Amino acid sequence: MNSTISINNLSKSYGDVSALKEINLNIESGELFGLIGPDGAGKTTLFRLLATLLLPDSGSAALCGFEMVKEYKHIRNILGYMPGKFSLYQDLTVLENLNFFATVFNTRIEDNMDMIRDIWVQIEPFKNRPAGKLSGGMKQKLALCCALIHQPKILLLDEPTTGVDAVSRSEFWQMLKGLKTKGITIVVATPYMDEANLCERVALMQSGEILSLDSPSGIIANFEKDLYSFEAKDTYQLLLDLRAYPFVNSVFLFGQSVHYTDVRDVVVLSDLKDYLKSKGQDHVEIKQIAAGIEDCFMALSQQNTVQE
Amino acid sequence: MNSDNKVISVRNLTKKFGSFTANDDLSFDVYKGEIFGFLGANGAGKTTAMKILCGLSYPTSGEIMVAGLDVYKQREELKRNIGYMSQKFSLYEDLTVFENIRFYAGIYGMSSKDIKSKSDDLLKKLDLVHARNKRIGELPLGWKQKLAFSVAIFHNPEIVFLDEPTGGVDPVTRRQFWDLIYEASRNGITVFVTTHYMDEAEYCNRVSIMVDGRIEALDTPEGLKNKFEAKDMDEVFLRLARKSNYKE
Numbered sequence: 390m391n392s393t394i395s396i397n398n399l400s401k402s403y404g405d406v407s408a409l410k411e412i413n414l415n416i417e418s419g420e421l422f423g424l425i426g427p428d429g430a431g432k433t434t435l436f437r438l439l440a441t442l443l444l445p446d447s448g449s450a451a452l453c454g455f456e457m458v459k460e461y462k463h464i465r466n467i468l469g470y471m472p473g474k475f476s477l478y479q480d481l482t483v484l485e486n487l488n489f490f491a492t493v494f495n496t497r498i499e500d501n502m503d504m505i506r507d508i509w510v511q512i513e514p515f516k517n518r519p520a521g522k523l524s525g526g527m528k529q530k531l532a533l534c535c536a537l538i539h540q541p542k543i544l545l546l547d548e549p550t551t552g553v554d555a556v557s558r559s560e561f562w563q564m565l566k567g568l569k570t571k572g573i574t575i576v577v578a579t580p581y582m583d584e585a586n587l588c589e590r591v592a593l594m595q596s597g598e599i600l601s602l603d604s605p606s607g608i609i610a611n612f613e614k615d616l617y618s619f620e621a622k623d624t625y626q627l628l629l630d631l632r633a634y635p636f637v638n639s640v641f642l643f644g645q646s647v648h649y650t651d652v653r654d655v656v657v658l659s660d661l662k663d664y665l666k667s668k669g670q671d672h673v674e675i676k677q678i679a680a681g682i683e684d685c686f687m688a689l690s691q692q693n694t695v696q697e
Numbered sequence: 698m699n700s701d702n703k704v705i706s707v708r709n710l711t712k713k714f715g716s717f718t719a720n721d722d723l724s725f726d727v728y729k730g731e732i733f734g735f736l737g738a739n740g741a742g743k744t745t746a747m748k749i750l751c752g753l754s755y756p757t758s759g760e761i762m763v764a765g766l767d768v769y770k771q772r773e774e775l776k777r778n779i780g781y782m783s784q785k786f787s788l789y790e791d792l793t794v795f796e797n798i799r800f801y802a803g804i805y806g807m808s809s810k811d812i813k814s815k816s817d818d819l820l821k822k823l824d825l826v827h828a829r830n831k832r833i834g835e836l837p838l839g840w841k842q843k844l845a846f847s848v849a850i851f852h853n854p855e856i857v858f859l860d861e862p863t864g865g866v867d868p869v870t871r872r873q874f875w876d877l878i879y880e881a882s883r884n885g886i887t888v889f890v891t892t893h894y895m896d897e898a899e900y901c902n903r904v905s906i907m908v909d910g911r912i913e914a915l916d917t918p919e920g921l922k923n924k925f926e927a928k929d930m931d932e933v934f935l936r937l938a939r940k941s942n943y944k945e
Contacts, residue, residue, distance in 0.1 A: 428838050428866065429837065555738075555895060556941075641869075644899030690869060
């Protein structure tokens with residue numbers, strides 16, 4: 390198998406906290422891969438290990454065939470890494486930052502313009518502005534240019550869309566699609582569950598473990614329970630009433646509806662309706678629905694907690 | 698939600714920084730016990746407006762009453778009647794759970810006796826009794842957020858302002874946080890919240906969306922979705938925010 394990134398039993402602890410627990414993962418060449426999970430899932434630790442900035446406690450990984458620990462110098466040449474915290478020089482201008490990163494990698498901006506042109510044209514009007522004075526969306530574009538200036542084969546993006554508004558988020562994913570056509574392997578970490586659908590495959594992560602690894606549609610297909618959506622005028626009261634129902638398995642708010650699964654294999658909706666009526670819920674709309682990634686994540690994370 | 702009972706009343710609020718108009722003639726009301734979502738892209742003017750409503754910054758012009766108090770003349774009294782929490786600034790990491798509660802409650806003038814009895818109740822409710830003397834820095838992010846919210850409403854304010862309160866936590870914990878918000882709203886506390894999570898916008902009773910310093914839309918989530926023929930709030934938001942003329 391020609392995987393660009395192959396990770397075997399990789400573990401890393403900080404004191405008593407085990408941040409990554411025997412992770413196994415293969416990412417194919419040219420893939421757009423998502424690491425989806427909340428803070429503390431181990432996404433950043435995994436990136437720092439792959440970027441050869443941290444040493445693992447055990448396990449190994451190879452990037453484009455280079456061994457992560459022994460051949461770290463080779464890896465640094467083929468890897469672009471955009472950390473979660475804005476890590477450019479705030480008092481250098483946009484252009485100076487880009488020049489600096491090009492020089493560090495022993496190359497020139499002109500030689501790599503093809504790679505970054507689509508993104509660069511958006512920030513070029515501000516090329517003489519200090520990086521610290523850019524808006525959030527512009528900083529992100531500059532950081533992406535700096536990570537790409539040496540034409541890496543693999544790009545690691547640590548939460549590029551966190552704290553960014555919905556418009557900039559959607560633009561950022563458009564840029565990633567553009568980069569994918571250039572053949573770069575892209576690994577994106579994100580806490581936004583809805584962004585999973587924009588990746589070819591994803592690993593859902595929590596507390597240093599991979600809960601599930603598949604295409605978004607594959608993860609959804611593995612959702613075991615029948616899922617129902619309930620709507621009523623007072624959503625909060627509906628939530629409380631469903632939570633108190635004897636056969637409840639899970640009940641979660643989703644926008645203005647409540648998503649419900651039952652412990653029984655066959656859900657007796659008439660019984661459930663009678664129960665809600667007895668609680669004074671007269672106008673409840675019930676639909677069976679397909680699960681989304683967030684439903685899957687919550688179901689998997691609860692199974693995982695129970696097993697522990 | 699009682700629509701006769703205005704807790705925030707904003708008329709023609711304008712705020713300028715030099716030649717830049719951050720808030721352009723905003724008018725809206727928020728009612729007692731309401732969960733009011735205050736949305737907008739980065740740079741749309743949300744933080745500026747929120748600072749004015751919290752009595753931290755003067756408007757350039759407009760009539761603004763918060764909890765029945767004037768934002769020009771009654772700022773200190775106003776601050777005592779509101780709570781505030783943000784992701785960026787909330788609890789002191791190197792103080793313990795109880796020290797944080799005591800510190801904030803003390804600032805709002807609660808007596809030691811009240812602080813003690815009320816904090817015991819709170820810790821029981823949040824299932825944090827065992828963590829009473831732990832430093833905040835040792836707690837998981839989800840616990841911190843729940844505690845920070847509870848501390849922000851500990852003095853039973855009329856309104857609590859939440860500035861992007863829930864970043865970074867897992868979806869289950871995020872929903873537990875919203876349980877606390879619903880509960881506060883039931884107890885009559887008005888909740889004024891900004892968020893980048895569009896599904897959270899749907900948890901609000903009403904939502905306003907700011908574009909370039911103006912309120913472009915204000916309605917229930919259902920009303921907004923119907924008006925813009927959108928399947929969810931994400932789509933509503935993208936349609937409105939893309940109209941922005943905001944330039945660097």
